[in-house]
Amino acid sequence: MTVSIDIIDLAQISSDDRDRLLTRSAVPDESVRIQAAAIVKQVRDGGDAALRLLNERYGGGSPSGALAVSEAEIADAYAQASPELIAALEAAAGAVRSVHTQQLPKDQLIEPTPGVVVSRRWTPMRRVGVYVPGGGATYPSSLLMGAIPAQVAGVSEIVVVCPASSSGTVDAAVLAACHMLGITEVYATGGAQAIGALTYGTETIRRVDKIVGPGGMWVTAAKLAVYGTVGIDLPAGPSEAAVIVDATSDPAIAAADLLCQAEHGPDSIVMLVTDDPGTARAVLTEVDVQLARLDRQDIVRSALEDHGMVVIAPDRAEALAFTNEWAPEHVSILTESARTDAEEVTAAGSVFVGRWTPESAGDYATGANHVLPTGGLAGAYGPLSTEDFGSWRQVQELTREGLERLAPTIKTLADSEGLGAHAACVDVRLTTTLKEVTP
Known part of the structure; x- marks a missing residue:
């Protein structure tokens, strides 16, 4: 049975329809x-x-x-x-x-001006x-x-x-x-x-x-x-993937990458993005062939028919721009200039470059983290990382010379905001007769 997937021509849709395509959320109802x-x-x-x-x-x-x-x-x-x-x-x-x-993470120590040390x-x-x-x-x-x-x-x-x-x-x-x-x-x-x-x-x-x-x-x-x-x-919604292809792409590989993410669940969202309608048709034909061999056919079919789409862009630049707007969890780039195109993908959880990089490699074996932002959040969040398991704190230390250098700035801004105690805590230090103690 042929899979029925929506085909959208970006040149033929309104801005409102485009916004609806891009709108989704990782936040439950x-x-x-x-x-x-x-x-x-x-x-x-x-x-x-x-x-x-x-x-x-x-x-x-x-x-x-x-x-x-x-x-x-x-x-x-x-x-x-x-x-x-x-x-x-x-x-x-x-x-x-x-x-x-x-x-x-590596600790950082910065001296923005003599006598002032700020560390992270x-x-x-x-x-x-x-x-x-x-x-x-x-x-x-x-x-x-x-x-x-x-x-x-x-x-x-x-x-x-x-x-x-x-x-x-x-x-x-x-x-x-x-x-x-x-x-x-x-x-x-x-x-x-x-x-x-x-x-x-x-x-x-x-x-x-x-x-x-x-x-x-x-x-x-x-x-x-x-x-x-x-x-x-971070909030985690359904699995999602965009597969970007052109006239040089292998339809079998593109279809396999779409099916790879669709089998996560019936609510998975997969999108084929291309500037070549002929390649899109070839990929859809290959989807039917490969789907028949899968154990989770019902799940994959539901995902493809309910949440799958083919997006036809007028050119490569628009295909990449639309992908960035969509900000998906996974982006697979199977174009002739895959490495160059990957540099243009700025909003994605994880990017897979070229025919030898299946999305399943990132799920299991490359060492990259597969806990990724979904629901359009890839423009604001990144993959789970080592840094997520700790916290930064700022530490600041000034010498008397350093405070003297900063005093005019501190006092002027404090006065402009009507915060006299902020200015006074500078004055009390600089006018004290107590011997300065060096820690």
């Missing part, structure tokens, strides 16, 4: 946000008992099962894992660690919660993307939450990855209730400083509800 906030409040007020009840009601664990996964169970999952899985996890983890080690100093967080999707799915790669940057940053305590399956157990591959990383604090809970537990703590789970990791709309809504009480990474 108000009704979901209200319900998620209520779930979080139940956990805040009811602790473990509420958490168990909500796990039973919404999935993520059983009321009678232990919330904490034992170290023995974590170790056993690693022992039972196939050598191939362990090798793949180790390779992926090594790449993630290598990339994120290069992101470690970075400190890792103490305790971080990593949310790993679970239930009927398995996402050990998401654990690597959340936990390894935290370890590289120097976070001393990392706690993992993951929904249990219908049998009441956390996914074995996730547990094996936890063992490999030396993580022993794992809890069988998920959804909005897990976010509530990490934020406020329960009798079993101690609160954290920040929560990271992808999840569905309930997890996103709960994160937004607790933001300000605890740190979060």
Whole structure:
């Protein structure tokens, strides 16, 4: 059955229609946000008992099962894992660690004028919660993307939450990855209730400083509800990708990249962007061929027909400009001048350059982080990074000479704003008869 995908010609649509194409949000509907906030409040007020009840009601664990996964169970999952899985996890983890080690912030010391020193100093967080999707799915790669940057940053305590399956157990591959990383604090809970537990703590789970990791709309809504009480990474909406092609592109590769992101879920958003209608038709033909070979055909078809589109641009410059306006999570560039075109993509979570760079490489193996901004937020946010697991503080120190140099500026601006005490705290220092003490 041929997939039906909307085709939009940018030269033929109004500015209002263009705006509608570009408008989407990573923020769930108000009704979901209200319900998620209520779930979080139940956990805040009811602790473990509420958490168990909500796990039973919404999935993520059983009321009678232990919330904490034992170290023995974590170790056993690693022992039972196939050598191939362990090798793949180790390779992926090594790449993630290598990339994120290069992101470690370095303290800065600046002397803008003699006698004035301003420094920036970075400190890792103490305790971080990593949310790993679970239930009927398995996402050990998401654990690597959340936990390894935290370890590289120097976070001393990392706690993992993951929904249990219908049998009441956390996914074995996730547990094996936890063992490999030396993580022993794992809890069988998920959804909005897990976010509530990490934020406020329960009798079993101690609160954290920040929560990271992808999840569905309930997890996103709960994160937004607790933001300000605890740190979060960023709102995460459905997976999305733009694939940019021209007359030289291989239709089979372009189709594969579209299907790669569409299989994440029926709400995934995928877009083919091109200045060549003939290539667009060839890609759509190839989509039909490859879709027939996939296990998740129903999910992929729903994503393509409900949220997929082909965008025909009048030229390459407009194709790139439209992609930047859309600011997608993933951008795959399969044009003849892919590397040059990539320099023009300024709003994207992660960019994949050329025919040899599949989007799945970034999901699993390059070491780049796959926790990315969605919903058009790629123009304001970047991928999860090592720096996200700490905080900067400014430190300033002046000598008497330095203060004398700055005094006219300080006093003039303080007087202009009517803040006399600001000026006085300069005067009291410069007129004091006490011997200056050098620290």
